[in-house]
Amino acid sequence: MSSSLFLLLFLLVPTLMLEFRYHSNSEIEQYLHQVSSANPDITHLYSIGKSVKGQQLWVLALGVSPRRHTVGVPEFKYVANMHGNEVLGRVLLLQLIGELVRGYRDNETWSLQLLNGTRIHILPTMNPDGFDEADTHCLFSQGRFNYNGVDLNRGFPDVFAGLRKQQELNEEQREAEVRAVMDWLRTETFVLSANLHGGAVVASYPYDNSNRGFDLMGVASITPDDDVFVHLAKVYSYNHASMKQGNLCEDSGPFRDGITNGYHWYPLEGGMQDYNYVWAQCLELTLELSCCKFPHWKELPALWMDNKKALLAYIQQVHLGIKGQVFDSSGTPVQKAVVEVEGRRNMCPFRTNQYGEYYRLLLPGTYTFRVMYPGHEVLTETLSIPYGPDQYSAMKHNFMLRRTTSATFHSPADPSSSCNYTLHPKGGSATTRSTWSGLTVGFGLVTLLQSLIE
Incomplete structure (x- = not known):
C-alpha cells in the first residue's frame, strides 16, 4: 500500500489499526502524526529529545486533556524498545494506541474511564538507532545498544553505585536517549510506568541493584514499597495469557507467579526502573514479554492478544492508594x-x-x-x-x-540534593541537578565503606 493511500484511508477511518508487522521508525513517526491529527481532542504528540543520530523520540499523550497536566489526574507512561533488538514492545504500544482511540470513539466504558481519569504517555521506541541496526535473530541479534554502543539500561544514575562512580559521569556526559528520559521525568509528575523488553516472560520490579546491606532480604533487594511492587507485577502477570506460569522460556526462569525482584534475577547497575523510583517518585516495572527478542511477524497478533488485557489492567493501577494536595x-x-x-x-x-x-x-x-x-x-x-x-x-x-x-x-532521610527533584511545566527548561556530594550519607556511605573493605 502506498503512503498516500494509507493516509487517505486513515483520514477516512480515524481509528484504523496498524497491520501486524514491524514498522520502520519513519512509519511509526507517520502513524503517530496521523493519529494525533485525526484525534486532537484526546491525543497530543510531542518529542522528548533526539537519539544520538538525531531521530526524534516521539511520545503520544492520550487523555481528555492531552496537552497539559490536570490537577488530580495521574500521569502514566509506557516505554518500549530501550534495547533496539527487543522489538515486540514497539508493536504492542502502537496497537494499544489504536485500541484506546477506537474504544473512546466507540464510547466503550473502559476506554472512556481510562482517558477521563488518566493521562497516558506512550514512547514506542527509546532507541530508534539501535532498531535500525537490529537483525532478527531470536536471542543474539545486534542492535541492543544505542549508536554509541552503550546499553541504555545501564546508563542512568544509580544511588547504590557510590559517590566515586557517580562523579565519573556528569549528566551532560550521559547518552542522549538517557538524558531525554531524565529531562522528561522532570517535566511531568509520573506516578506509574513500565518499560517493555524481550528475551524472557516475566514482570520484574525494583530494586535492580543493591548496596548489599540492610535492604537485602534473602537474595532480593527490597524497596520500602515492596508490597505495592509485588501487587503491580502480579496484576500484569495474572492478566497476561500465560506469564503467571513462570516457566515459558527454556533459558530463563522459573519465576514464581511470573514475577521477580530484579536484583534476585540478576544485579543491574544504572537501570531505568530504579532511577524512576528513587529520584522521580514513579513506580516502574520492567516487563519482559517474549522469549524471543525478535519474534516472527506471524506471531504478533497472538502476542498482542496475550498482552492486551494486561497492558490495560496495569494502566488502571495508577489509581491505587491516595492523592491530593498540600496547602499552607x-x-x-x-x-x-x-x-x-x-x-x-x-x-x-x-x-x-x-x-x-x-x-x-x-x-x-x-x-x-x-x-x-x-x-x-x-x-x-x-x-x-x-x-x-x-x-x-x-x-x-x-x-x-x-x-x-x-x-x-x-x-x-534525604541522601542527596538530587532528591529535590524540580518539576517544570512542559516547554520549560529543566535545571541540571547539583553534583552527587550528598551520596555519602546513608546508602552511598555504606557502598564506599564496602568498596574499601573488599
Whole structure:
C-alpha cells in the first residue's frame, strides 16, 4: 500500500489499526502524526529529545486533556524498545494506541474511564538507532545498544553505585536517549510506568541493584514499597495469557507467579526502573514479554492478544492508594512538601509537585502520614485507604498545614540534593541537578565503606 493511500484511508477511518508487522521508525513517526491529527481532542504528540543520530523520540499523550497536566489526574507512561533488538514492545504500544482511540470513539466504558481519569504517555521506541541496526535473530541479534554502543539500561544514575562512580559521569556526559528520559521525568509528575523488553516472560520490579546491606532480604533487594511492587507485577502477570506460569522460556526462569525482584534475577547497575523510583517518585516495572527478542511477524497478533488485557489492567493501577494536595496556612498549594508514609522511609522523600500535588500508590489499608513543610507544624494523620482502580480514582485527601513559630524543619532521610527533584511545566527548561556530594550519607556511605573493605 502506498503512503498516500494509507493516509487517505486513515483520514477516512480515524481509528484504523496498524497491520501486524514491524514498522520502520519513519512509519511509526507517520502513524503517530496521523493519529494525533485525526484525534486532537484526546491525543497530543510531542518529542522528548533526539537519539544520538538525531531521530526524534516521539511520545503520544492520550487523555481528555492531552496537552497539559490536570490537577488530580495521574500521569502514566509506557516505554518500549530501550534495547533496539527487543522489538515486540514497539508493536504492542502502537496497537494499544489504536485500541484506546477506537474504544473512546466507540464510547466503550473502559476506554472512556481510562482517558477521563488518566493521562497516558506512550514512547514506542527509546532507541530508534539501535532498531535500525537490529537483525532478527531470536536471542543474539545486534542492535541492543544505542549508536554509541552503550546499553541504555545501564546508563542512568544509580544511588547504590557510590559517590566515586557517580562523579565519573556528569549528566551532560550521559547518552542522549538517557538524558531525554531524565529531562522528561522532570517535566511531568509520573506516578506509574513500565518499560517493555524481550528475551524472557516475566514482570520484574525494583530494586535492580543493591548496596548489599540492610535492604537485602534473602537474595532480593527490597524497596520500602515492596508490597505495592509485588501487587503491580502480579496484576500484569495474572492478566497476561500465560506469564503467571513462570516457566515459558527454556533459558530463563522459573519465576514464581511470573514475577521477580530484579536484583534476585540478576544485579543491574544504572537501570531505568530504579532511577524512576528513587529520584522521580514513579513506580516502574520492567516487563519482559517474549522469549524471543525478535519474534516472527506471524506471531504478533497472538502476542498482542496475550498482552492486551494486561497492558490495560496495569494502566488502571495508577489509581491505587491516595492523592491530593498540600496547602499552607494561607490555603496556597505548596511545592516540595514532604509526604511521608510511616514505615516507608524512601531514599528520596516523596514531595509535592509545582501544583502542591502528591500521589502515593498504596494497597488498601490504614496508614499514618507525616507532612512536612518549612515554617509549618509537622502534620500527622491516620487514614484508611480503599481500593481505587475499580473506580478509576485513588482516594482524594488534602492536607492543611498550620504555621509554626519555630524556624526548624527536619527533612526525613534525604541522601542527596538530587532528591529535590524540580518539576517544570512542559516547554520549560529543566535545571541540571547539583553534583552527587550528598551520596555519602546513608546508602552511598555504606557502598564506599564496602568498596574499601573488599
